[in-house]
Amino acid sequence: xxxxxxxxxxxxxxxxxxxxxxxxxxxxxxxxxxxxxxxxxxxxxxxxxxxxxxxxxxxxxxxxxxxxxxxxxxxxxxxxxxxxxxxxxxxxxxxxxxxxxxxxxxxxxxxxxxxxxxxxxxxxxxxxxxxxxxxxxxxxxxxxxxxxxxxxxxxxxxxxxxxxxxxxxxxxxxxxxxxxxxxxxxxxxxxxxxxxxxxxxxxxxxxxxxxxxxxxxxxxxxxxxxxxxxxxxxxxxxxxxxxxxxxxxxxxxxxxxxxxxxxxxxxxxxxxxxxxxxxxxxxxxxxxxxxxxxxxxxxxxxxxxxxxxxxxxxxxxxxxxxxxxxxxxxxxxxxxxxxx
Numbered sequence: 001x002x003x004x005x006x007x008x009x010x011x012x013x014x015x016x017x018x019x020x021x022x023x024x025x026x027x028x029x030x031x032x033x034x035x036x037x038x039x040x041x042x043x044x045x046x047x048x049x050x051x052x053x054x055x056x057x058x059x060x061x062x063x064x065x066x067x068x069x070x071x072x073x074x075x076x077x078x079x080x081x082x083x084x085x086x087x088x089x090x091x092x093x094x095x096x097x098x099x100x101x102x103x104x105x106x107x108x109x110x111x112x113x114x115x116x117x118x119x120x121x122x123x124x125x126x127x128x129x130x131x132x133x134x135x136x137x138x139x140x141x142x143x144x145x146x147x148x149x150x151x152x153x154x155x156x157x158x159x160x161x162x163x164x165x166x167x168x169x170x171x172x173x174x175x176x177x178x179x180x181x182x183x184x185x186x187x188x189x190x191x192x193x194x195x196x197x198x199x200x201x202x203x204x205x206x207x208x209x210x211x212x213x214x215x216x217x218x219x220x221x222x223x224x225x226x227x228x229x230x231x232x233x234x235x236x237x238x239x240x241x242x243x244x245x246x247x248x249x250x251x252x253x254x255x256x257x258x259x260x261x262x263x264x265x266x267x268x269x270x271x272x273x274x275x276x277x278x279x280x281x282x283x284x285x286x287x288x289x290x291x292x293x294x295x296x297x298x299x300x301x302x303x304x305x306x307x308x309x310x311x312x313x314x315x316x317x318x319x320x321x322x323x324x325x326x327x328x329x330x331x332x333x334x335x336x337x338x339x340x
Contacts, residue, residue, distance in 0.1 A: 005039050005040075005053040008053050008054075008055065008083060008084065008085055008105060009027065009039070009040055009042075009051065009053050009083055010027075011085075011105040012083045012084075012103045012104055012105045013027065013042065013103075015103075015104075015105055015106060015107035015128075016044075016103055016107060016109060016123075018107065019107035019109075019125050019128070020107075020109075020123055020125065027040055027041070027042050027043075037072055037076075038050040038051055038052060038072070038080075039051055039052055039053040040053065042081060044081075044111065044123075045113070045120075045121050045123075047079065047113050047120070048078060048079075049078070049079050049080065049081035049101065049111075050072070050073070050076060050078050050079070050080045050081070051080070051081045051082075051083050052065070052068075052069060052080065052081075052082050052083070053083045053084070054082065054083070054084040054085075055084065055085055056084060056085060056086075057082065057084045057087050057091055058091065058211070058215065059090070059091060059094070059320045061207075061210075061211050061317075062091055062094055062095060062320065063317055063319075063320060063321075063322070063324070063325035063328070064207060064210070064317055064325070064328075065082060065095075065100075066095065066098045066100055066325070067325060067329060069082060069100055070098065070099065070100070073099075079101060079113055080100065080101065081101045081102070081103060081111065082095065082100055082101065082102050082103070083102075083103050083104070084102075084103075084104050084105075085104060085105050086104045086105065086106055086108075086130040087102050087104045087108055089108070089126045089127065092108060092109075092110050092126060093110075094320075095110070096110045096112075098322075104128075106128035106129065106130060107125055107128045108125055108126050108127070108128045109123055109124060109125050110123075110124050110126075111123040111124070139179065139180075139183060140179075140180050140183040140184060140187070141208060141209070141212035141216065142212075142216060143216060143217055143220070144172045144173070144176040144177075144180065145176070145179075145180045145183070146209065146212060146213055146216060146217045147170045147171065147172050147217075147297055147298070148166065148170055148172055148176070148177055148180045148181075149180070149184075149205065149209050150170075150209065150213075150297075150298065150308075150310070150311070151166060151169050151170050151298065152199060153202065153205065153206060153209060153310050153339075154300075154308055154310065156198075156199040156202065156338075159190060159197045159198070159199045160196060160197050163177050163178065168299065169298065169299050169300055170298065170299065171297075171299060181197075184205075188200060188201060189201055189204075189205050202338065202339055203339050206310070206313075206339045209310075209314070210313065210314040210317050210318070213314050213318070214314060214317070214318030217297070218294065218314075218315075218318065221269075221294040221295040221297060222292060222293070222294055222295075223270070223274045223293045223294060223295055224274045224285065224293045225285075225286060225287055225288065225289040225290075225291060225292055225293070226274075226277065226278075226283040226284060226285055226286055226289045226291040226293065227283065227284060227286035227288075227289030227290055227291060228282055228283055228290075228291070229281070229282060229283060229284055233282045233283075234290075237252065237263070237266065237282070238256075239282075240280050240282040240283075241280065242268070242277070242280075242305045243272060243276045243277065243279065243280070244272075245270060245271045245272035245276075245296075246268055246269070246270045246271075246272065246276070246277065246305065247268065247269045247270070247296065247302060247305050247306055247307045248266075248267070248268060248305055248306055248307065249267040249268065249269050249294070249306075249307040249311055249312055249315050250263070250265060250266070250267030250292075250312065250315035250316065250319070251263035251264060251265050251266065251267070251315070251316065251319070251324060251327075252265075252266045252267065252268075253267070253306050253307055253311075253312040253315070254312050254316060254324075254327050254331065256304065256306060257306070257309070257312065257331065257334065257335070258327070258330055258331070258334060260326075260327055260330055261323060261324065261326075261327040264290065264321075265290050265292065265319070266290055266291045266292070267292050267294060267315050268291065268292070268293050268294070269293075269294045269295070269296045269297075269307050269311075270293055270294070270295065270296055271295075271296040274293040277291075277293065309331060309335050309336060310336065310339075312331065313328050313331050313332070313336060316328040316331070
């Protein structure tokens with residue numbers, strides 16, 4: 001069930017009042033809100049909170065949300081509140097540790113307000129069950145659609161490629177490609193003018209792709225896990241020459257772009273059998289190993305045994321690790337400026 005922002009906002013505030021017996025709250029909706037980077041301003045206990053409203057919040061998206069809200073809170077010098085349809089206790093705790101207030105439609109919340117290092121109030125409620133059915137990913141963000149959108153995000157000019165060329169690059173059927181394009185037009189990600197297509201709102205499209213890639217497609221791509229044979233080999237992982245047809249992603253790929261992040265998890269995407277990696281003499285099979293081997297899902301070549309930069313970014317965001325989130329932000333400045 002996809003709810004509009006105002007529906008989520010109203011349901012969440014009603015649940016908050018019901019669970020904690022609070023008085024009526026003043027709400028300024030988006031169209032009248034002077035803080036244009038936020039969806040609404042809500043007054044709780046006579047304090048104005050700048051609100052961001054989401055349908056869903058997961059462990060794979062909290063890094064991106066946290067980074068954005070922390071920056072905006074510092075800019076506006078006001079407390080912020082993330083409101084969503086449902087937020088798990090784990091995610092509430094993760095967000096709270098980063099100073100992000102939360103509220104969902106079931107009445108789960110963590111809302112803390114301090115003034116001059118003095119605690120004014122702290123509203124908390126956890127453990128309420130999700131009263132909304134888990135929704136299926138929007139069709140464009142299921143497996144076939146994710147592969148097509150990945151190709152479009154590589155180069156915005158790809159949106160004007162013939163369907164057969166897109167099929168060759170993605171392995172997706174012509175009918176599925178047409179359906180994905182229709183949905184992207186409907187959702188205002190593709191603009192049609194005089195038989196020409198223009199990719200729009202690419203930052204929002206990238207964020208949606210990253211979220212759904214980590215939830216829908218990436219788990220299906222995992223082939224096996226391995227570990228380094230010795231700690232010395234792990235430290236000198238760059239000395240391991242990947243076989244042709246294998247590519248570094250995630251933390252290890254990010255390190256090859258910018259040494260800021262020392263990898264703890266090593267993602268490798270492959271178009272050849274995973275067992276070929278054992279021929280390097282560096283690794284052995286281990287079901288809980290730090291090396292994760294994924295099936296390569298694109299049909300174009302990349303350089304230096306690296307997956308496309310957008311995929312490295314997605315792997316980092318999906319990790320839920322704060323250092324990886326910082327590295328992902330660096331990638332936006334490094335090579336993905338058009339997507340900020």
